[in-house]
Amino acid sequence: xxxxxxxxxxxxxxxxxxxxxxxxxxxxxxxxxxxxxxxxxxxxxxxxxxxxxxxxxxxxxxxxxxxxxxxxxxxxxxxxxxxxxxxxxxxxxxxxxxxxxxxxxxxxxxxxxxxxxxxxxxxxxxxxxxxxxxxxxxxxxxxxxxxxxxxxxxxxxxxxxxxxxxxxxxxxxxxxxxxxxxxxxxxxxxxxxxxxxxxxxxxxxxxxxxxxxxxxxxxxxxxxxxxxxxxxxxxxxxxxxxxxxxxxxxxxxxxxxxxxxxxxxxxxxxxxxxxxxxxxxxxxxxxxxxxxxxxxx
Numbered sequence: 620x621x622x623x624x625x626x627x628x629x630x631x632x633x634x635x636x637x638x639x640x641x642x643x644x645x646x647x648x649x650x651x652x653x654x655x656x657x658x659x660x661x662x663x664x665x666x667x668x669x670x671x672x673x674x675x676x677x678x679x680x681x682x683x684x685x686x687x688x689x690x691x692x693x694x695x696x697x698x699x700x701x702x703x704x705x706x707x708x709x710x711x712x713x714x715x716x717x718x719x720x721x722x723x724x725x726x727x728x729x730x731x732x733x734x735x736x737x738x739x740x741x742x743x744x745x746x747x748x749x750x751x752x753x754x755x756x757x758x759x760x761x762x763x764x765x766x767x768x769x770x771x772x773x774x775x776x777x778x779x780x781x782x783x784x785x786x787x788x789x790x791x792x793x794x795x796x797x798x799x800x801x802x803x804x805x806x807x808x809x810x811x812x813x814x815x816x817x818x819x820x821x822x823x824x825x826x827x828x829x830x831x832x833x834x835x836x837x838x839x840x841x842x843x844x845x846x847x848x849x850x851x852x853x854x855x856x857x858x859x860x861x862x863x864x865x866x867x868x869x870x871x872x873x874x875x876x877x878x879x880x881x882x883x884x885x886x887x888x889x890x891x892x893x894x895x896x897x898x899x900x901x902x903x904x905x906x907x908x909x910x911x912x913x914x915x916x
Contacts, residue, residue: 637833638780642667645784645826649791652819667783676772680731680739683883687729688875689719689741700747700755704740707759711767711852716740725871726750726862729883730762731771738766743873750862757849757859758885764848770841774882777834784830788823838882838900846907850914860911867904 646663694701701718708715716730716738724745732738740762746755765771850856866886876888882900889899 638777638784638830641826641830642780642784642787645787645791645822648819648822649787652791652816663787667786671780671783676733680733680737680771683729683731683880684719684739684741686875686877686880687721687741687873688723689721692718692720697747700742703752703756704759704763707756707763707852711760711763713738713763713767716763716766718742720744720747721873721875723874725873725888726866726869726886727873727888728758728762728885729880730765731883732766733772734769735766738771740766745871746862749865751858753853753855753858754862754865756853757855758862760849760852761845761859761885762849764845764852765841768841768844768848770845771883774838774841777837781827781830781834785827788827791819791823834882835900839902842901842907843910846911847914850911856911856914860908863904863908863911867908 643665646665692700697718697720700720704718705715713735716732716735717740719739719741721727721741721743723743725743726746726749728740728742728746730738730740740759742755742759746758750758846859849859853859863886870890872890873884873888876884881888884901886904887899887901
């Protein structure tokens with residue numbers, strides 16, 4: 620498992636670099652397509668990436684908690700949940716995160732925060748009411764593993780970069796719709812600019828799809844890793860496996876789920892079906908349950 624953690628960190632650096640290269644490459648192509656030899660598009664791409672990353676880094680956790688309707692609880696309000704989180708935090712060598720409850724009957728949870736000292740964990744009312752003690756422990760251990768592995772910071776940054784690519788693509792396509800015809804008729808339009816124009820349109824259509832697929836691949840690998848890390852923390856993989864089995868059986872979507880925060884949750888917060896599973900940020904529940912039950916810790 621430790622070798623898997625090392626491999627995931629290495630892949631994370633590679634994939635983050637790939638995203639940055641894609642954004643700068645798009646800026647270059649879009650600039651040439653516009654006939655801009657100053658490469659203003661490249662600088663715009665870098666600025667978009669920089670500011671969106673800053674916002675995500677410092678405010679992403681607050682946005683995610685607000686979007687999900689989570690509310691903070693104290694030890695006095697729910698000693699059972701607070702002590703479960705506290706005990707597992709001590710066991711994994713983490714500071715106790717802020718604890719939030721989502722008033723929703725679905726079984727789910729997520730962790731957020733750019734580093735362990737600033738982490739928060741949100742658990743649905745359905746998870747607290749429907750899961751047995753060892754099952755809820757498995758869920759909490761999974762989420763604390765995301766915190767310990769710095770998955771939250773990385774996945775938040777990935778989500779922002781995917782959004783930046785989509786924004787750039789939309790700006791380029793809309794500019795072509797409104798100004799493309801006039802630009803093509805101008806005397807300054809050359810054959811090279813026309814070639815870059817075609818390339819730019821193709822990239823503007825395909826790059827958001829490719830970026831989304833990369834995000835899905837990253838998110839799925841990190842869910843497997845958090846399952847393994849959580850099982851190691853509790854020494855009881857069956858607890859999380861049973862919790863995931865209950866989620867699969869219920870197939871109950873969260874009432875305030877959004878595509879922007881879906882990757883943070885323990886399981887896909889939307890109603891699952893065979894088509895949606897292909898584009899889910901989470902691996903199939905059956906495969907996760909199978910892997911957990913094959914583990915020995």
